[in-house]
Amino acid sequence: MAHPIAPNSWHRNREGLGIWEGRGKVVATGVGTSPTARRWDERPETSLGALTIIAIRKAIEDAGISPDEIDGIVLTPESTTGVSNDPMSPAPEGFDQVFKMVDFPQAGITRGDIDWILLNMPELKNVEFKMNGPVCMSVALTTAAEAVSRGLTKTCLVVRGWHNLAGRYYVGQGAAALNTSSGPGKYGGIWGMPACATTAMIFEEYCNKYGKSHEMMAPFVVEERRNGLMNPDGFYTQHRPEMITVDDYLSGRWIAKPANIYDNDLPIQAALAVIFTTPELAAHHAQKPVYILNHAQTRPELQGVTPTLAEWEASSDKMGRMLYEGAGIGPEDLSFEQMYDGFTLFHQFHLEGLRFASRGEKRGYALDLYQTDISIEGPNPVSPSGGNSGNGRTRWWHHRDCILQLQGRSPSQIKRKAEYGVSGAHMPNFCDALIWGAGPD
Amino acid sequence: MPRYRNGTQPVPFPTPVTQPFWDGTKQHKLLLQKCSACAHVFYYARTHCPACLAKEFEWVEASGRGTLYSYTVCRRAQSPDFAEDTPYILAAVTLEEGPRMSSLLVDADPENVPIGGPVRVVWDDDVSADLAMPYFTPA
Numbered sequence: 001m002a003h004p005i006a007p008n009s010w011h012r013n014r015e016g017l018g019i020w021e022g023r024g025k026v027v028a029t030g031v032g033t034s035p036t037a038r039r040w041d042e043r044p045e046t047s048l049g050a051l052t053i054i055a056i057r058k059a060i061e062d063a064g065i066s067p068d069e070i071d072g073i074v075l076t077p078e079s080t081t082g083v084s085n086d087p088m089s090p091a092p093e094g095f096d097q098v099f100k101m102v103d104f105p106q107a108g109i110t111r112g113d114i115d116w117i118l119l120n121m122p123e124l125k126n127v128e129f130k131m132n133g134p135v136c137m138s139v140a141l142t143t144a145a146e147a148v149s150r151g152l153t154k155t156c157l158v159v160r161g162w163h164n165l166a167g168r169y170y171v172g173q174g175a176a177a178l179n180t181s182s183g184p185g186k187y188g189g190i191w192g193m194p195a196c197a198t199t200a201m202i203f204e205e206y207c208n209k210y211g212k213s214h215e216m217m218a219p220f221v222v223e224e225r226r227n228g229l230m231n232p233d234g235f236y237t238q239h240r241p242e243m244i245t246v247d248d249y250l251s252g253r254w255i256a257k258p259a260n261i262y263d264n265d266l267p268i269q270a271a272l273a274v275i276f277t278t279p280e281l282a283a284h285h286a287q288k289p290v291y292i293l294n295h296a297q298t299r300p301e302l303q304g305v306t307p308t309l310a311e312w313e314a315s316s317d318k319m320g321r322m323l324y325e326g327a328g329i330g331p332e333d334l335s336f337e338q339m340y341d342g343f344t345l346f347h348q349f350h351l352e353g354l355r356f357a358s359r360g361e362k363r364g365y366a367l368d369l370y371q372t373d374i375s376i377e378g379p380n381p382v383s384p385s386g387g388n389s390g391n392g393r394t395r396w397w398h399h400r401d402c403i404l405q406l407q408g409r410s411p412s413q414i415k416r417k418a419e420y421g422v423s424g425a426h427m428p429n430f431c432d433a434l435i436w437g438a439g440p441d
Numbered sequence: 442m443p444r445y446r447n448g449t450q451p452v453p454f455p456t457p458v459t460q461p462f463w464d465g466t467k468q469h470k471l472l473l474q475k476c477s478a479c480a481h482v483f484y485y486a487r488t489h490c491p492a493c494l495a496k497e498f499e500w501v502e503a504s505g506r507g508t509l510y511s512y513t514v515c516r517r518a519q520s521p522d523f524a525e526d527t528p529y530i531l532a533a534v535t536l537e538e539g540p541r542m543s544s545l546l547v548d549a550d551p552e553n554v555p556i557g558g559p560v561r562v563v564w565d566d567d568v569s570a571d572l573a574m575p576y577f578t579p580a
């Protein structure tokens with residue numbers, strides 16, 4: 001069933017707004033992560049819905065609170081960027097024996113749904129605030145931050161699960177499912193553009209402009225896998241615990257050159273739940289509160305169908321300025337950087353927009369930074385969670401790890417003191433991001 | 442005429458807004474919209490000018506010349522419809538008139554594609570009875 005989304009006025013999408021009104025009034029405490037799987041095997045107990053329930057129960061347990069205390073939920077209903085079933089297609093046999101069903105059968109299978117969760121989690125009996133954070137967990141997180149800061153919910157679950165059906169990820173829906181092409185697909189789909197093609201094109205232009213090369217990505221991608229393999233909840237740790245080397249990366253097969261197989265993240269099944277609350281209530285939670293100091297949003301202002309390097313740079317620069325303005329900190333305050341990486345080739349646009357570890361450089365320096373010590377042991381930890389690249393496609397490992405880093409309990413804990421972090425997703429010109437702090441200031 | 446498609450790919454389905462563009466392709470005319478209020482030239486087809494939001498515009502024929510903004514060599518097709526064509530070169534072309542458009546770069550060496558180099562439009566008529574597909578080739 002449709003629940004409201006945040007009004008546009010909640011999103012901080014322009015400069016000049018000053019310090020965020022909610023700064024220091026919202027904290028994250030408990031974190032719960034489900035097991036991962038490459039694809040759904042069609043058993044009810046491994047479904048998207050089952051994983052979501054596991055994640056929520058773990059988050060509540062992690063926070064050391066009673067389910068009675070949960071009075072709000074913000075959920076990202078979309079559970080893939082690839083193939084979904086029609087919402088009304090029937091559930092596999094046996095699903096309705098295990099779970100209570102809502103008015104559309106794909107709830108808990110290829111769609112997240114607040115009503116489905118509440119129906120199947122009777123212990124959540126005090127949830128009054130229900131809102132969807134569409135498309136990306138980043139939106140759910142910024143929405144929940146506003147909701148708590150505005151007093152609309154006091155203890156709020158923020159939830160996003162992912163399904164991955166058998167078969168090829170993108171084939172069978174949208175333009176690819178039609179023998180004629182209409183809508184936006186008419187301009188992109190008819191050329192046969194794989195998902196990474198736009199990013200590959202802009203990366204190519206970036207290399208052309210700044211004299212960089214795809215090989216310079218290798219240390220970053222290898223480091224991300226190393227960080228990911230420290231995470232017991234990550235897909236690679238659980239299912240493919242093998243380190244990759246620079247040579248593996250350099251010999252990876254091209255998907256859309258210069259994007260190779262390692263530059264594309266691996267679709268998986270997984271769910272995450274996080275608990276947001278007020279600093280006052282967090283006093284009795286079992287985990288150290290991590291403060292949300294600001295959030296911001298960018299959206300495309302495209303003049304053409306294909307974005308350009310200039311647009312991506314302008315948009316991510318604006319994101320950096322908005323985040324710092326509202327949080328009252330600067331790039332030099334960041335203890336680590338965890339912007340989105342799925343595709344790996346656009347991570348540096350985010351990083352440079354934030355001027356992370358810049359020594360005065362504005363643009364074109366990130367691939368040089370990747371040649372220095374970007375490990376969790378070093379002075380400039382880049383993507384300490386390992387991100388999508390090191391853990392599988394969720395668009396939330398980096399958010400999760402900001403909380404864990406600032407609580408001092410990340411499986412890939414940085415060596416330097418963790419005081420401020422940043423995470424956001426997804427595209428450089430279509431992004432929702434947050435600044436996190438170990439304290440309220 | 443050359444064929445650049447294997448015949449399995451999706452065929453564009455014109456809408457009322459895009460119909461003039463696709464009608465133009467049949468006559469090998471690459472049509473763009475030009476705002477009557479501010480003279481902004483734009484692609485893809487829209488109901489109003491993205492620069493000033495005016496709703497009056499005329500269709501103007503592009504020269505078909507441009508430069509390669511960037512490209513990617515696709516070796517794993519987006520869908521089985523395109524599988525026979527790999528490797529193919531996806532291109533972003535900056536037209537002489539200003540707008541950028543996505544297309545394919547055809548009759549070019551995937552190992553040697555110059556960003557910023559000149560390109561010109563070529564047409565594939567073997568698509569449907571109603572339209573032709575604009576591709577680009579090094580000029």
Ligand SMILES: [Zn+2]
Binds near residue numbers: 493
């Ligand atoms: Zn105009």
